[in-house]
Amino acid sequence: MALDQPRKFKYVGTRPARPDGIDKVTGRAQYGNDITAPGMLWAKVLRSPHAHARILSIDTSAAEALPGVRAIVTGADFPPIEGDAGMRDVQLNCMATTHVWYEGHAVAAVAATSQAIANKAARLIKVEYEILPHVTDVDAAMAPGAPVVREGQTMENVPAGMSANVTYHSEFGHGDLAAGFARADKIIERNFRTAATHQGYIEPQACLASMTADGRGELWTCTQGHFYFRTACAAILGIEASALRVTASEIGGGFGGKTQVWAEPVALALSKKAGKPVKLTMTRDEVFRGTGPTVTTSITCKIGMTKDGRITAGEATLRYSGGAFHTGTCDMGAMAAFASYDLDAVRTYGWNVLTNRPKEISYRAPGAPQAIYAVESTIDELCQLLNLDPLDVRIKNAAKAGTKSSYGVVFEEMGLLAALKAAKAHPHWNSPVPEGASRGVACGFWFNFGGNTCVSLNIGTDGTVAVSEGNPDIGGSRASISLMAAEELGVPYEKVRTVIADTGTLGYNDNTDGSRVTFAVGLATIRAAQEAKKDMMRRAAAIWGIDAEAVEWVDGAAVPAGPNAGKFPPMTLAEIAAQSFQTGGPIAGHCDFQADGAGVSFGVHIADVAVDQETGKTKVLRYTVFQDAGKAVHPDYVEGQMQGGAVQGIGMALNEEYIYSDKGVILNPGFLDYRIPVASDMPMIETVILEIPNPGHPYGVRGVGETPIVPPLATLTNAISRGIGKRLYELPMSPPRVLKAIKGH
Template sequence: MAFDAYQKREFKLVGTRVPRPDGIDKVTGRAMYGADPVAPGMLVGRILRSPHAHAKIVAIDTSEALALPGVKAVVTGADFVLPQDAFLADIGENAMAQGKSLYDGHAVAAVAAISAEVAKAALKKIKVTYEVLPHVTDVDAAMKAAAPVVREGLRLESVPDGAGGNVTHFCEFGHGDLAAGFAKADKIVERSFKTAATHQGYIEPHACLASVTADGKADLWCCTQGQFNVRWLCSELMGMEASQLRVTPSEIGGGFGGKTTVFIEPVALMLSKKAGRPVKIVMSRDEVFRATGPTVSTSIDVKIGMTKDGRITAGEAKLRYSGGAYQCMTVEMGGQAAFACYDLEAVRTQGWNVLTNRPKEAAYRAPGAPQAIYAVESVVDELCQEFGLDPIEVRIKNAAKKGTKSSYGPTFDDIGLMATLEAAKKHPHYTAPLKPGQARGVSCGFWFNFGGNTCVTLNVNTDGTVGVTEGNPDIGGSRASISLMAAEELGIPYEKVRTIVADTASLGFCDVTDGSRVTFAVGIATIRAARDAIKKMCGRAAKIWGIAEEAVEWREGAAHPAGPNAGKFPPMTLAEIAAVSFQTGGPIAGHHEVNADGAGVSFGVHLVDLEVDKETGATKIQRYTVFQDAGKAVHPDYVEGQMQGGAAQGIGWALNEEYIYGDDGRLQNAGFLDYRVPVASDLPPIEAVILEIPNPGHPYGVRGVGETSIVPPLAAISNGISRAVGKRLQQLPMSPPRVLKAIKSA
């Protein structure tokens, strides 16, 4: 077995619920968030945004704004030279419009001034001449041949001839003979679904402080899920060398995928460069809703055939996703995830990305999967009702398992779907009788998970403590989990380890905090960095004892002679070795750099009991249980938090959250009042049942847990409501007016 492969072991620390290292700072208000840094001479940056869904920018006159006392710089699209690369150019074009406003809220100009008041006054003095163009915000309308074309020239070769002018990408997945599969079915159900764009709803708005100096160096402090990604994007957009831009991430008040790109950062850098002073930009909530990335809006057709004993004979899905006015590949993930829970002989998914006059999509927790799986799981549930079959039994009968050729290609290794289904079936929630008026919904969910580029430095201090330096902002408790893994491997107490998140100049490249990758990938790098440090500490002990390095072994936090032949020396603890390190060769540190693979796919099953007010269409969620495979739960509190958090966001998405556009193409609900995330009193206690099926790709068996939990709630709740009202719901959100309409038509 490889040195770092998974080995079954008894853990001392991993799996315990230790105090979180960021807790005190956060509850006392001391934690430094994106809006907190200040710099001498700092200016306030503000952005002027387009009020039009689609308009040509004929002219921008900034002269009056620049003449206003206290205004130090004005920036427009003309200040940026966009990179050739289409992906980078889109990000730049989204940060500041280039000749066209593509959605309501698109940035068209920015100012830096000595105060917020002056900046606000300056924005009013910028004169933008627009030529308003026809717009389209609905994905189905945008597919039509007659729809206004949002942008020309984005269509990839993958798009077949005859698609509308807004279709930019086409993809297809699957295997087997669909016609033969459907022919074997006793019943085929075909349904169409729509899901609204939803926002991640992080509480902390985007904020940054940029400081570009006269000699071309720059510092950027910002709230992000990935400082190295920010460095890459901003240095490209600013025409800088990566080494000249240092990016320092702040604490983060929620991200959920939405902070994996840049919006205000290049603007702040350009303002700072022109003004010659540091510039801070903090978005308002209105700006966050209008101009950052919500998830895709979708329209999906699903066709599934089933035998009367519950075997799925064939499945097909057609997915139309819109990532706004930009190229967007999220439909690929929807197409791959749609049928991933099932072991199918015949399956096909096809996906189209469609341009609309909406903001550029950003990742949101398992991007693309919740929508596709909502549609598939709704049809599976309808077939279960049709045949009077138990929805969990049917899923067990069709579940993907080790050796299943997945609907998107790869053959699965050890996966936890069957275990989660069996756990759900046996759980008291599933066996509890329903009260009158109550209904129960079930859904499976899936997410790929990701590994990626990761660096860790582990410094052994002379007082016997350890500092772990990693490069991923802590959005879900990763510092606690990383400290736990370092302490476990080294054999020292958790309290002796402190993990910090480094800036881009202090560590090698780390991929964004996304794909549920951090506890998995940074965990691998931390364990290996600890093993590197252990090897060095064993070497120091060997030197002191005058024996060969190979004759020293590490256990329980100390170096020991490996056996009687190695010599009789009392063990040396980490603290003892560290204390004399300056005399034995200098400071001791472990390192590891890796592009981690073997993340291991993740499955979950959700159960919900709910009640619908038949006169108002309001849904009350009464009981909710999440079953999910965590591989090994390093810090169970945080794993439960991820499972509950995903469920809470999914409940909001299912019931009320949506981007509402008016006929004028403007966003109607750019605030938390009318963009309704659930409040605490909307949610029942969410029970989290952790299953631990070790991931063979991680030394401790860890599997990412952050995203799968948002996938099942949409269908679980839709299935519950559909059963409660006797009518299949086919659109999200299932807001009270929509549910009442369904009740009246039932």
């Protein structure tokens, strides 16, 4: 589906008010924790205080005896899943059975008539543990003789003789590495480490579950994908998916962190046992201890460069740990690491390693920020060593349409070069670096996904349009979907209402992730609109008594196609809709498909920072984001993604990290010491949207949400390293770490 010529849009590209705006500024919007039900119980989860232990016994008798307690569940209440190791891991992560694998692992849960009673009852549950040796560091876990997190998890492609914690290995790339390095004038190999970070959404996981005696259930929850949540909950509880209806509440942030179930199966099990609706809300402490951090990584990166700045070869080994469970995130890192560059010789190796940490879950471009941090830092150091301009070097090596990427795909039209050139021409890059400050630049990449999508579009008899889609709106997608429906049908934006339908109403929709919604749901909406249009043209043709083929759709109305079709005034959508009962009944369009052609995404960031040389504290003075958005459907929310993603990346770069005690206990499970950026930390985030149409979408749309978290890690590393005259190789670049580098010990 290629674009013949640049298309003129009437609605797409404008900035109307979002449909959920008033609800959200007046406190009316209903999030996960905002719904209650008659007779509702309140739940509390008991969690492991140990990083690794065998559960010897669980005694719930004292808790059961507490007045007001209605149900208690443990791992024994969940039928073990056979044959799907991935889903079995999800089940075991929701509730431990024989072992706890990380501090915060759920071991039991209580439902009671008040939150206070549930909390008290949870403390009365006595769990006897046999403490086992633990390991939380990825390099330590890979070393021979390390404490074994879980036996028997190793896959076939892992060479024999490695630590049992190594579960998975992958390799990507092409070309002759040895020959590539031989052509280089300068080769450096560097080791990098990154801490685990948390998505840090402000709304803790919260749900309301209601199972009835007939085995049917209702679940209201804040989720990035209620269809997956239905699948997972049904599997974990051992019920049929159709027995469960899941409704997505408004969602208070997710960033990938709400693509997995934690509370929901537990709440459903409690409800089933108690015969009452159950509300289960996590505390912030539980969110940090129990839900999805990112991987923690150790990366080795080797790059060769000629003295005029051509990269001759690149090689990276990525050691990722996603906690005590297998994850394929190292593949994402290994595929993304060198994606920005057109290389003759490139190889990346991914390793997954088990540690006694919570189960990793996606966080905005999962795996990519860490891998690209290593590559972009190494390139910058080479630029310094060879006295080359870091933007020129990136322009010289940039991947473009036709480039065979490091992960095998041949790229189509894409905007990396456009972003690099925009950066080079921008006032930020061309302004003098402020006194006492330093400047850094880096690129970033994300694949973007399409995936399973199902949309219904109904034309009301009054000429309004109702779009039912199945992806929770996490940052304004209802507005962008409505804009695309308006554009395709030629009706004002205000005539379209887009709602997030529950699992009983539509076919399966993949999670709101992979930067897929505006692309894939938008595409499905356009196709559904096209189907509705076709129907409306057919009806206009019937009214006019001409062939359906002789009608076309112009500006929101059916018109005869050319003078030979006959002379009829345009029949608007509203006019056709008003007559629908006389012309064959309701008018609707529908699309269910697997969207592909999502179109890759690239960005370039520039930062000016000032480092306090006496304390190691970094202040970001100026920050500019350049990104190819394809067609920006609602530019405000494209900018919002670029700004928000950049600031999350800045947080990863400067202060965010999971800090563990020597007992494997998280020391900073709260916003006080898990330091996400606050308003006063940040400058304005300037944005430059490039619009290089994605050939895989009729409007040229490509996903924009994930890429912006990728470049900040290296952008700030490069800026700070240049500012202090010492290279930094570990994140976060917290003041003690930077000061240590400055002082040289």
